[in-house]
Amino acid sequence: MGDARQYFDLPSPFPMKRGGVLHGARVAYETWGELNAARDNAILIFTGLSPSAHAASNAEDPSAGWWEDMLGPGRYIDTRRWFVICVNTLGSCKGSTGAASINPATGEPYRLEFPELTLEDAANAGHALVKGLGIERLACLLGNSMGGMTALAYLALHPGSARSHISISTAPQAQPFAIAIRSLQREAIRLDPNWNNGHYTEEQYPEAGMSIARKLGVITYRSAMEWVGRFARIRLESDQRDEEPFGAEFQIESYLVGHARRFVRNFDPNSYLYLSRASDWFDVGEYGDGSVAQGLSRIALQRALVIGVETDILFPLSQQEEIATGLRAGGAEVEFVALDSPQGHDAFLVDITRFGAAIAHFLARL
Numbered sequence: 001m002g003d004a005r006q007y008f009d010l011p012s013p014f015p016m017k018r019g020g021v022l023h024g025a026r027v028a029y030e031t032w033g034e035l036n037a038a039r040d041n042a043i044l045i046f047t048g049l050s051p052s053a054h055a056a057s058n059a060e061d062p063s064a065g066w067w068e069d070m071l072g073p074g075r076y077i078d079t080r081r082w083f084v085i086c087v088n089t090l091g092s093c094k095g096s097t098g099a100a101s102i103n104p105a106t107g108e109p110y111r112l113e114f115p116e117l118t119l120e121d122a123a124n125a126g127h128a129l130v131k132g133l134g135i136e137r138l139a140c141l142l143g144n145s146m147g148g149m150t151a152l153a154y155l156a157l158h159p160g161s162a163r164s165h166i167s168i169s170t171a172p173q174a175q176p177f178a179i180a181i182r183s184l185q186r187e188a189i190r191l192d193p194n195w196n197n198g199h200y201t202e203e204q205y206p207e208a209g210m211s212i213a214r215k216l217g218v219i220t221y222r223s224a225m226e227w228v229g230r231f232a233r234i235r236l237e238s239d240q241r242d243e244e245p246f247g248a249e250f251q252i253e254s255y256l257v258g259h260a261r262r263f264v265r266n267f268d269p270n271s272y273l274y275l276s277r278a279s280d281w282f283d284v285g286e287y288g289d290g291s292v293a294q295g296l297s298r299i300a301l302q303r304a305l306v307i308g309v310e311t312d313i314l315f316p317l318s319q320q321e322e323i324a325t326g327l328r329a330g331g332a333e334v335e336f337v338a339l340d341s342p343q344g345h346d347a348f349l350v351d352i353t354r355f356g357a358a359i360a361h362f363l364a365r366l
Helices: 119-132 146-157 176-191 193-198 207-221 224-231 251-264 269-281 292-297 317-329 344-350 352-364
Strands: 006-009 026-032 042-046 083-087 138-144 162-168 303-309 333-339
Touching (some): 026 119, 042 119, 083 119, 119 146, 119 269, 162 352, 176 193, 176 269, 207 251, 207 269, 207 344, 224 251, 292 317, 303 352, 317 333, 333 352, 344 352
Parallel strands (some): 042 138, 162 303, 303 333
Antiparallel strands (some): 006 026, 026 083
C-alpha cells in the first residue's frame, strides 16, 4: 500500500501563540481532486483530535479513510469539482510535528519540551500550508469537532481567507462539561505511573491511563439513547468474562475495552495531552473583547453552514446555534441544520447520509 501523505515545511522559526518557536516543523496533509486554473476550488478540512490526514482513499493509498463515504469522485464532497486538502493538526502524532517528534535542538523527542500548543497555532500552520500551495482564498473551510474550533481560529486570525465555512459539531469556546471530561482524561494519563512525566517508552507505556481516557471519550462521543438501543443491560456470556474481582459483566464494558485497545498504541499520550488542553483553551471571545457573539461577528464570510446534533452532549446544539447566530451577525448568509441523529457527537462520522446531504446541498450553491 502506498502512502498518500505529503509534508509541508512550516516557516522556520514558527512562532507559537503562548511563547516559544518551532524550528524545522512540518505538517502532514493529503489531497484529492485537482486545483483549477483560477485556484478558487479548494476546500480545507481540519479534523477532530485523533484522525490523520487520510480522510478518504485515493490513488496513492487505497485504504479507507476516516470520512471515506463523504468525499471522492461523485460523493457528497465531489472531488471532480473540488480540490480537497485534509491537514493533520500541528501537535498531533500522525505525521505533523508534535510532542513525539524529534527536537532538532537535542536530537531527542520533544516530549514535554514541546512549546505550549493552542488551536491558533494549528490554524496558522494550516494557513501556511494553503498559502504554500499557492491558494489565496479557500472556496470553503470545513472543520468538525476540535477541527471546527481550529477553523474558527483560522477565520478570526486570517480575515478574507475563505469564501465560505462548514462548521460541524463544534464550539466557539469550551464549555465546563467538555473541560471537565477532558481534564479527567488528562488526569488518567498523568496518574499512570508509566507516564513518568512524559518519559514513557514502548516497554513502559501508560496503557491504563490512555485506555481510561479513550473510554471516557467514547462515552461522551455517543449518546445515552444510542447505548440503550445497542446494549441495554445485556450481560457477557460467562466465557467472555474475566475472573478478576469487579471485572467486566456487561456488553457495554467490553465494547469500551475494544475501542480503547484499538486506540491506545495508535496515539501518542503526550500529543493527546497537548491537543486536549489546546481544546480547553480555545475561546473565540478573545477576538471580540471577551464576548463570543462579538468574536464571531467579526468573522467575515459570504456563506456558512452550521450542523449540530440534538443528542451531542460534548458540543451541544446550543453552541451550534450560537455559532450560526454570530456568523450571521457578521454578514454571512447562514444555513443552520439540526439533526436528530442518535449517535451523539460522533454522528458526523456515522450518519453520513444526512450530514452528506446537507454538505452537498450547501456546496452545490457555492
